[in-house]
Amino acid sequence: MSIEVRVPTILRPHTGGQKLVTGEGETLAELFDSLDAQHTGLKARVVTDEGALHRFVNVYINDEDVRFIGGLEAKLADGDSITILPAVAGGM
Amino acid sequence: MVAHARADHPDEACGLIAGPEGTGEPQRHIPMINAARSATFYEFDAEEWKQVYDRMWDNDEEVVVAYHSHTHTEAYPSRSDTGIASELGLPGAHYVLVTTKDPDIAEVRSYRIADGVVNEEPIEVTGAPEAVQSYKFAHTPDSTVYDCP
Numbered sequence: 268m269s270i271e272v273r274v275p276t277i278l279r280p281h282t283g284g285q286k287l288v289t290g291e292g293e294t295l296a297e298l299f300d301s302l303d304a305q306h307t308g309l310k311a312r313v314v315t316d317e318g319a320l321h322r323f324v325n326v327y328i329n330d331e332d333v334r335f336i337g338g339l340e341a342k343l344a345d346g347d348s349i350t351i352l353p354a355v356a357g358g359m
Numbered sequence: 360m361v362a363h364a365r366a367d368h369p370d371e372a373c374g375l376i377a378g379p380e381g382t383g384e385p386q387r388h389i390p391m392i393n394a395a396r397s398a399t400f401y402e403f404d405a406e407e408w409k410q411v412y413d414r415m416w417d418n419d420e421e422v423v424v425a426y427h428s429h430t431h432t433e434a435y436p437s438r439s440d441t442g443i444a445s446e447l448g449l450p451g452a453h454y455v456l457v458t459t460k461d462p463d464i465a466e467v468r469s470y471r472i473a474d475g476v477v478n479e480e481p482i483e484v485t486g487a488p489e490a491v492q493s494y495k496f497a498h499t500p501d502s503t504v505y506d507c508p
Contacts, residue, residue, distance in 0.1 A: 325405050330406075354405070355373070357444070358401060
């Protein structure tokens with residue numbers, strides 16, 4: 268099962284500059300494990316040591332924000348497209 | 360950017376200017392929803408941000424400017440602005456701050472933010488001096504200050 272992942276500029280140093288990479292997994296957590304095997308350090312930028320998504324990163328399965336569909340336990344299907352984006356935020 | 364910040368005052372406004380990848384040219388202004396709807400915090404709406412990003416991806420565009428407003432403080436990145444941009448930010452983007460704390464004078468300043476370090480950069484008004492002048496006059500003379508030491 269091959270899953271396509273759109274990598275934001277900030278994480279491209281982990282993918283040798285590639286915008287689009289592929290990985291495998293039944294769930295998002297497994298996908299990040301598979302990605303990290305090829306692109307060292309990528310997972311740690313998205314997933315905390317405790318195994319949750321970082322607060323200021325958005326991950327989407329197709330158009331769905333994964334926070335609303337099970338987070339890292341969200342199920343993947345062949346042909347899904349994953350997008351990782353920085354959450355743009357701040358305040359005074 | 361100033362008009363958007365004024366329109367959303369007293370809440371913080373936020374948005375982007377996108378441009379063709381690799382050119383650094385800000386060409387397409389994209390006002391964004393502040394999902395926090397707050398006078399002290401801003402956050403892109405996750406759903407809108409995905410739609411905007413998809414369009415940029417299809418157009419081979421990148422974020423050239425990421426701006427937001429401060430409604431009660433200086434046009435200078437706050438601790439949370441710097442922290443969040445450093446943790447997972449938009450490398451290559453100019454982080455532009457607009458303050459609307461003064462009802463008559465909007466101050467606009469630009470920064471690079473990386474690894475917890477903020478570097479201010481000068482803003483040079485180029486390209487369409489008439490447009491800038493007419494904007495200033497439309498909003499009373501001297502209403503826009505491009506302030507940079």
